[in-house]
Amino acid sequence: MKKRFFSAAVICLLGASMVFTPSCIGSFSLTNKLLSWNKTVGNKFVNELVFFAFWILPVYEVSGLADVLVLNSIEFWSGSNPMAKGQKVIEGNDGRYLVKCDGKGYDVISYNDGSKVRLDFDSDSQTWSIETANQSFELMTFVDDTHVSLPVDGGRDHRIFEISQAGVLAYSQVAGAPSLAAK
Secondary structure (H helix, E strand, O other), rough: OOOHHHHHHHHHHHHHEEEEEEEEOOOHHHHHHHHHOOOOOOOOHHHHHHHHHHHHOOHHHHHHHHHHHHHHHHHHHHOOOOOOOOEEEEEEEOOOEEEEEEEOOOEEEEEOOOOEEEEEEEOOOOOEEOOOOEEEEEEEEEEOEEEEEEEEHHEEEEEHHHHHHHHHHHHHHHOOOOOOOOO
């Protein structure tokens, strides 16, 4: 009787996970953060010991299950990832930057001069905007899955471009910017 109940429970759990997360692979943020943390613990031997310990104690299994059943479902239905919050230091060609994510947008702070740029995404209008100390403007708006509206002519006008290498090249030619696609 217990074996039959256990089998039925497992089948129901797997079926429910497929029903509640239709066509959503998800980002598995909790599990990826756990794996990233493990890489910072020590040298490769310590990392391997922690990795095996987390498999024996079902830490990875629990984080994977939480991602599959809860976090990826929230990400699919709401469009935002509850685990996306955090911060990271980025080394760029022209200096170091602190990037903070609050789940709604990003603050990029320069270690060089302390300047700050805010990037926000408005899910209703599907628009990314930029805010600096001096000004604020819309950066781009998603028109559909393959096109974006970008500012041209110093921001006085907007044109629609394809999200592709050809679209980047076309925008760089219109905007007069050096092309990254041509490199």
